[in-house]
Amino acid sequence: xxxxxRPAVLQSLRLKALATRCISRQAQTCRVLTxxxxxxxxxxxxxxxxSVTVWKGFSTIAETNVETEFYITHEEALRFLExxxxxxxxxxxxxxxxxxxxxxIIRQMYSRIPFTNMGNTKDFQSFEMPTFSEMxxxxxxxxxxxxxxxxxFTYLLLQRLGYDSYICDGSHGxxxxxxxxxxxxxLTVPGSKHLVDxxxxxxxxxxxxxxxxxxxxxxxxxxxTYRLVKRSDGIVVCEKIxxxxxxxxxxxxxxxxxxxxxxxxxxxYEVDVPRDFEFFIENRKYIYEIQNIPPYFxxxxxxxxxxxxxxxxxxxxxxxxxxxKGEITYKKLTLQDAKSLCLEHYPQFPEDAxxxxxxxxxxxxxxxxx
Numbered sequence: 106x107x108x109x110x111r112p113a114v115l116q117s118l119r120l121k122a123l124a125t126r127c128i129s130r131q132a133q134t135c136r137v138l139t140x141x142x143x144x145x146x147x148x149x150x151x152x153x154x155x156s157v158t159v160w161k162g163f164s165t166i167a168e169t170n171v172e173t174e175f176y177i178t179h180e181e182a183l184r185f186l187e188x189x190x191x192x193x194x195x196x197x198x199x200x201x202x203x204x205x206x207x208x209x210i211i212r213q214m215y216s217r218i219p220f221t222n223m224g225n226t227k228d229f230q231s232f233e234m235p236t237f238s239e240m241x242x243x244x245x246x247x248x249x250x251x252x253x254x255x256x257x258f259t260y261l262l263l264q265r266l267g268y269d270s271y272i273c274d275g276s277h278g279x280x281x282x283x284x285x286x287x288x289x290x291x292l293t294v295p296g297s298k299h300l301v302d303x304x305x306x307x308x309x310x311x312x313x314x315x316x317x318x319x320x321x322x323x324x325x326x327x328x329x330t331y332r333l334v335k336r337s338d339g340i341v342v343c344e345k346i347x348x349x350x351x352x353x354x355x356x357x358x359x360x361x362x363x364x365x366x367x368x369x370x371x372x373x374y375e376v377d378v379p380r381d382f383e384f385f386i387e388n389r390k391y392i393y394e395i396q397n398i399p400p401y402f403x404x405x406x407x408x409x410x411x412x413x414x415x416x417x418x419x420x421x422x423x424x425x426x427x428x429x430k431g432e433i434t435y436k437k438l439t440l441q442d443a444k445s446l447c448l449e450h451y452p453q454f455p456e457d458a459x460x461x462x463x464x465x466x467x468x469x470x471x472x473x474x475x
Contacts (some may be wrong), residue, residue: 255304
């Protein structure tokens with residue numbers, strides 16, 4: 106039954122409203138919609154062009170101008186939790202403690218699904234944004250992707266599980282709108298907000314509370330010590346203590362050596378500005394234009410995961426791993442070594458796909474060096 110998927114803490118709040126009027130921001134068209142419940146178990150999608158949209162209090166389906174593919178059914182959600190993430194008894198755990206269960210989802214996504222550029226292009230000639238169906242298939246196959254795949258999929262998954270959430274815009278490194286994450290509302294108490302970022306490529310293994318005034322408590326996940334800081338303009342900045350071994354994740358380079366041991370800002374989030382799914386899709390298409398793709402997505406294969414909470418990353422030239430103490434070790438690789446490690450540790454990718462991207466990124470690196 107659909108109600109089994111709803112966190113008990115949130116269920117009573119959601120069922121107080123029997124119906125709500127949802128207004129499409131783009132078309133300004135209206136429909137009276139009812140929440141998914143035992144009496145309305147099949148309301149997965151409206152006929153026609155639609156997507157799952159969040160309205161405070163419960164999940165609904167709102168008419169928009171995007172394709173019908175933007176949704177996850179209850180059956181798909183359950184299959185993803187049990188088979189892909191290997192979470193036992195997800196319904197019981199979700200009902201018992203939705204906050205703790207959300208953290209389990211986050212950790213398992215980091216553990217079992219790699220952040221990667223393997224799906225960044227279909228044929229390495231035309232850089233096109235995958236359809237959501239392709240993104241969803243990649244997540245079920247544990248082939249992952251970058252933040253577009255993770256944020257879009259996680260957002261719709263959380264909606265189907267009953268979490269009140271929305272997408273927020275963000276940036277990674279250079280200040281451009283090139284990243285995104287999720288804010289979950291009412292997770293622990295009414296009015297609470299938590300930041301969820303499953304597609305960061307760095308260890309953010311938890312839903313981070315946003316109820317602090319200026320600076321959050323300090324957290325430690327794997328090798329990374331980090332915190333959140335609220336700016337006067339409402340932007341939330343994620344900072345980490347920069348370490349010399351962070352060069353593997355693109356933050357540490359010669360320009361930053363004088364910053365070792367200090368708080369280094371590396372991501373920002375517009376946590377107070379909810380974005381609908383249509384905005385998210387439309388404003389991420391430019392990332393697939395070759396002039397906007399970060400150089401490290403073109404010059405080397407990227408496979409970053411955290412099995413059992415520990416870094417395992419393969420590039421064209423190196424293998425990076427973290428120890429139980431959070432110390433990162435580095436091993437140089439030949440191209441053949443990189444291929445062998447990819448096939449050994451990431452067998453969900455076909456051998457020909459691994460060969461293609463290794464050759465493509467190697468050729469792009471040579472062009473850049475020239």
